[in-house]
Amino acid sequence: MKQNARRAVFGAAVIVAMTVATALGGGGATADRQTAPTEQTLAEVISAGLTPAADGRQPQAIVDTGSGSGSATSRATDVLGEGPEMSAYLAAFGYGLLHPDSAPPGANRWNCTPSAEHPRPVVLLHGTWLNAYDTFSYMSARLARAGFCVFAFNFGRSTLLEGGGLGPILPGRYGVGPMEDSARQLSDFVDRIVAATGAAQVDIVGHSQGGTVANQYLKFDGGQGKVGKLVTYGATHHGTSLMGIATLGRLINNLGVNILGFYEPIVGHSNIQQAFGSPFYTRLNAHGDTVPGVDYTVVGSRYDEVTNPYDWTFLRAGPDATVDNLTLQAGCEQDLSDHLTMMYSPRSVSIALHALDPAAHPDLECAFNPWMLGGGGGL
Template sequence: MKHRIGRRVLVTAIVSGIVALAMNFDVGVSAADSAPQFTQQELTDYLDAGLRPAANGDQPKAIVDTGSSSGSAARSHATAAVGEGPEVSAYLAAFGYGLTHPDAAPPGANRADCTPSAAHPRPVVLVHGTWLNAYDTFAYLSPQLARAGYCVFAFNYGRSNLLEGGGIGPILPGRYGVGPMEDSARQLGEFIDRVRTATGSDRVDIVAHSQGGPVSSRYLKFEGGADKVGKVISFGATNHGTSLMGMATLGRLITDLGVNILGFYEPIVGVANIQQAVGSRFYATLNEYGDTVPGIEYTAVGTSHDEVSNPYEWTFLQPGPDATVHNITLQDGCVQDMSDHLTIMYSPRSASIALHALDPDAAPNLACTFNPWMIGGGGKL
């Protein structure tokens, strides 16, 4: 049971919320091939008629989204990760340590005495995902990058509590990446500027997981990051949103018809989770002019066992002008790697892909080992 809870900590609130609302309908709502042709008010009245009172007696009401909202009032901030935690090879071990040490730096990261070498002149900035932190995302990869001679830097972005709009996730220690992704992109930019100043480097490379992908893309496109980054390597990135096994698609369908079901659950799951639902305004703006920016080399890695960023192919990118894209399915040539959304960062193959993408000559070979679903790290705790 603990394994199941750990594996699905990122999924539970969104899925259970939308499922619970659907189960409150006397008349079922489904994402059929052809949606019912309602006006906004007709659909609102239809849903109101089927909503049962809540346990406390309150009668929920469907909300019509007029599109006039000026944006979320949620707030968030970022902090650097401090004090290196231990190197671990399994996600569960990292998750447990991250709960008790939520601001720990992954091993090998944020070392003040690290000077970029001629062989690896660009520092590597690590960008975690939703309801995660720098340590529990990169406790396996970060030390490998450091041992390979890279200066590694990590921070915790999108820190927000329930009252600030971050949802219920931050009730657990170390559940960051919950604030508006626009704010998180600015926080990433501020952190990268500090890294560049500290190291004297003109550019950095980015390794991102999950929400870290679109946050990095937002930084490149709208926060002046295009001239400050050389490579972006992402794993399980929600670059085009996620259907969350179809549940977000259903929620988006109803929301786009005018009933703000996703907005109804925003206070529960947090702004960033709602923004990552397929078809959100965030992605309409982010990818309006293409997936990439000129001059950047992208590597986008997805796993066919991803239960959060799915369909997993949505993590892949289409190259635009003067951009190079490598789209990689983790299982291509290595079917025994069973990594899911969280353990992809604890996969020996993923680590070898990251090292190869950063410097193909120094790391020409890709690892291939059994990596169990949920546990990670070749099964070693």
């Protein structure tokens, strides 16, 4: 029993530590970009790569519709009680499993008053299968110490029966609901921040799906005019490959972690939406990548398993918008950050600080940051 539990936790850690790397993305070069992704096509692609079980049975991915109405739903919740500051992703992931609704350190101090130097509060948006704490337990504290009012919440919470897929079996695996719902949840959260702080606008820092949710908010849910700057890391701005999403089911099975038994369900509604060529992206980017009046800083890593090729994250500036597309390793080859550990990179933090306040933070830091583990500049 204990051995099986350890395998399950280890497998879950690898799965999430590869970022939804599997839940979202490597293998973009082999994906069929012309086929609109559906739950059934995803199940078929997952099944094609599954290895037989020890007793010779061949597992099959299935579309699990649950016992509900079949329509995907989600909700958002506040994060409360600041968790400890962490310098490594795996440590933050472990804490997040036990404390899935903790606030990242320095965040959600609702009595924070924006200063003249930092008039816009900073909103932190996590990604798929992640939460506010395990994504931002390193960066949030540094932004707060630099004098920013920082806010975060957990969005896109959905159960397996509501269309959230496998992720919600583990505590703290959020960002699985429809991204349109998550953008509306973001809209409500921003309105609360503006009312509490008296600020005219906010800035947003988004990781992975968080960047895409921010774009949906800007374009369709009233965000234009309310956001001054958007800083994203490994954001799935243009989607990822169906083959990459399929890797999730293979990894779970081939690790021997059968959390739900011999048949594995699909990975959740937001993952289907984030596949390249989905109707979601057709609508999101129909009129260009950006909206007027926003300054974008877009960060990609050469070692990102999710947005692969990593330059899929980059944006093209439209009218009255500025875009700074940055490769994390440019000028800092020792930064080996992948999709998750880029949020635990000193260079990533310095990029955020520079984007939000270039006068006070003119220089970018460079430090070694290990792939998969993440160490805040060390092991």
